[in-house]
Amino acid sequence: MRKAQFEDINEIMDIIRLTIFEMHSYNNYQWDENYPQEKDFITDINEGNLYVLERDGRVVAFICVNQIEPEEYSELDWSSKEVGMVIHRMSVHPEYRRTGVGSKLMKFAEVLAKNNKINYLKIDTNSINEKMKALFIKCGYNFIGEMQFLGKEEPFYCYDKILVEEPKR
Helix, strand or coil: ECCCHHHHHHHHHHHHHHHHHHHHCCCCCCCCCCCCHHHHHHHHCCCCCCEEEEEECCCEEEEEEEECCCCHHCCCCCCCCCCCCCHHHHEEHHHHCCCCCCHHHHHHHHHHHHHHCCCEEEEEEEECHHHHHHHHHHHCCCCCCCCCHHHCCEEEEEEEEEEECCCCC
């Protein structure tokens, strides 16, 4: 994993196009021509919050992690009142799915949080995004509730995870 650079934008946008095509094939319109856009990733890179995973010299996945919470989060009863980090735009190139890359991105977010002395993570996804919901559960995240978001018809499901200290050996 490394911080994304402006040179990565084309590969990131290729992953976005493929992901949107796949999402729409099962009637998930969480991402579309309006979101996410290239400008979102340029902002993420400028703020140092976007990370990419490379395989065979190409970007195959990305994740944005920061402390920016959508205002809709304030209406939910989260597991902790402590400051948390939030996982935002995240995707894996279809050719690299089902190989553990998604879990690796989630684990990276946990390590990044701990390195920033934060022990709490939050994330959300469209309620019909079964693949992401399954990934969150697999990675130990707890369902918190739902919210309306991005003007979408379906609600978004919100999850969180309190990170525990690893036992000393």
